[in-house]
Amino acid sequence: MRYLICLFTSVLLFTFQVNSYEFVLEKLPSINKLGDFKASDLCQVTENTKLYIQEVTSDKFAVHPGTVFNNKISIQNVEQTLAFICTTYREDVRAKRQSRLHDIAFVKENFNFFRWLPDTQTAQLIANKSTNEVKSRLLNSIPKDKIFLTKYYTKLLDASTVKTTKYNQALYALPTDEVGLSLEQAENQKQQLIRYRYTRQDIMAGALSTNTAVKPLIWLSEEALHDVLLQGTGVVNVGGKVRYFNVHRNNGIAYDYALGKREQARYWYFIEVPSIMGYGQKQEDKIALKSQVTFAGNVKQLGLGKLFMVSYDRNNENISRIGVLADQGGAFDDNLFQLDMLVDSYKGWSDYHQANKHLPDYAKAWLILLK
Structure with missing residues (x-):
């Protein structure tokens, strides 16, 4: 098994690039604090997503390693990455220690990080057509080195x-x-x-x-x-x-x-x-989700089950968090500039805003894959 993982690692040391977006390998990603997520919830959603990938292989829309990655990674690498999350979590529970999924050194040691540089060209084309001034402003303002990080709630x-x-x-x-x-x-x-x-x-x-x-x-x-x-x-x-x-x-x-x-x-x-x-x-096959560890995004092109890390400043502290691509929506068709994070359940905008006003509109993002 370790030999297979090494094989996968050997083909991952490159840049994925198509049109105006890139996934660029970073050997030393900037991680200051891993937080804002529960390892138990991350384990549950990764396990639910892995089960879907393994059992619904007929779903060619979602169950693939990612059409944007030019066949350079395999579905087995995706499954191994998801499985590693729960293996780590359960080992830590049995050892009665703090989860290593919040340990920066451990995460850097075990994952490859591919920095996501977003497709700002498409975002700007959409912004120019939009009748919503706020949406246009946000899309036009996406930095070249950060994705548009929206938040959704039940x-x-x-x-x-x-x-x-x-x-x-x-x-x-x-x-x-x-x-x-x-x-x-x-x-x-x-x-x-x-x-x-x-x-x-x-x-x-x-x-x-x-x-x-x-x-x-x-x-x-x-x-x-x-x-x-x-x-x-x-x-x-x-x-x-x-x-x-x-x-x-x-x-x-x-x-x-x-x-x-x-x-x-x-x-x-x-x-x-x-x-x-x-x-x-x-x-009957839909994936059960947990808040704070679930991303919705472009499942068609990225492939279901991708693990992402996003980083942002919160109250003068840089936070990095990990979540899994386990949901989608119509807004993500041909969209390679955005992830939508499931935050919680709220009555309305005021409740949502009060609970999430510390979260930014843009964040650094990495695709992370097990070494």
Whole structure:
């Protein structure tokens, strides 16, 4: 096994470069303090992600070593990197010592670090098309040596089991005309299926209100529906009980990065789930997530399960943290300038901002792979 790892290491000592972005090997990455994450949670998400990679090999969209890396790394190297996280964590628990995943010397000794220099050209092209001034400013301001580090959260919502004046927007389940169909089968029959017929605006205006083939799971306020469609997951208080809802399948309309959330035509149908879930081609295979150790990003090009370290200044102290690419979203199509970090669950913007105002918009980032 050690021989195989050495072989992998030997092919990793180079720069990945395509167009205006790069992943550049840094032998001495700047790490001052490893923090802001729990080793136990990182282990859990890496293990869940590794299991998906090993069991859902048919998912060619996500289960690959990364199309941007020019076949210079293997899926086995990705799996070994993920496995090493839990091996280390569990050895430390058994030895009753502090996790070595927070030990700078240990991390530097065991991983190769590839500095991510972002695709600012694409970011600026999107910024020039955007109608959102804040988004345009943030995209135009991405430094050449830092990625755009956004934060996402699961929405803490209140809802009703019946329609009311306040809770007047349905969170719809997948229409019954699609039950039992795979994604491929549904795509081949899209002209006949309800899911593909309507935009978000159509549905919110009542296009499905009398259609018995579409079941409301719960009822939300209009603002809450926009939020959960954007975030992808709702942590919902329904009559005093906490329930979880996750995106299932959408109406086939692409997310438009240049538009605000209310202008998006993409609409998601939801499903009730046991916890916060991330990437998965099928609902039953989705990866269970933990906050602070999960990144959403460009799974299609980077490949599921990549381990990233990001560094930033917080209260005059430089912090580095590790997380795994285990989620995605429409905003990441052709996007090699951004990671989105799952932070926690909040009622709204003010709660989120108060808890995360110390986190920056941009951060140094490295792809890390086991030596």
